[in-house]
Amino acid sequence: MSAAGPSAAEPAEDSPAPPPLPKVTPAEVALEEPLPPLKTQPNAFLPPPVTTTLPQDLPPGEGAADPTPFPPAVTAFMIDRDGCDHFRGEEAYDADRAAFLEENLRQLCTGTDARLAALRGRYAGNPDVIAALAHYEDRIEGGAE
Template sequence: KLFPMMLALVLVTGCKGSSDDSAQAAPVSTPQQVAVAVVQPDPPPPAPPAVLPSRPAPIVTVGPPGPTNSLDLPPSSNAAQPAPFPREVTAFMVDRDSCDHFRGEEPYDAERRAYIEESVAELCSGTDAKLALLRKRYEKMPDVIGALSSYDARIEGEEP
């Protein structure tokens, strides 16, 4: 980058003789016009884009629903099998256990009472009829009847 600038200066100013005598002896000529190219310096690289700080991910406070093959199911003679009870029985037991959990909760203030009542209404509705249906459907399977025997037949309409 320095060389083109020096060359441009030399061409513009020209060369002068070393003595005045030689300048007088030489015939006088008109100076030649020289085209000068101006070299622009490279533009600075663009500034990197501003990176906005990322916001932290929200904290999830609600857990996933319980497993359909819960490990805390009552024992059965088919315990070695991955699903010791029929799928609908297992699903009922998990749902009913969630219902019973909220039925046993203490409402320590009005907000908690409303939350418990809402949860009981959502989780416990229809469980009496479902329990009666399952007991009828699987009456010839003693393991299923034994597992279902721990559930109260009528809980709907009771106060939690």
């Protein structure tokens, strides 16, 4: 700044402020015309929103299966054994994974051989239960895993 007065970078105190620059995007500068606001333009790249309506609970129709087809002990066994079979097929690719799998196998698989045999004996007269248990291996514990 010189002693004679303000420099070009400093406006004089009595001069009016310059008008604000318009806010434009690089695309608008290149087009030399403003773009319409995005909110008014439909986005052709997005599919329409998906609306899902869930069916109302309906009463079972004729011939509908019983919603609880198996005794609770059978259902509990099937849940445990299905979880057991899932983890039996998993790979232990590191020490943490091996520990995780071992814990789940211990919790879900231990005792299922005996439970399966007991359920097959207890429900031998129930063909639906026997059919549901038919696909389970008789012995998976004790090194047969």
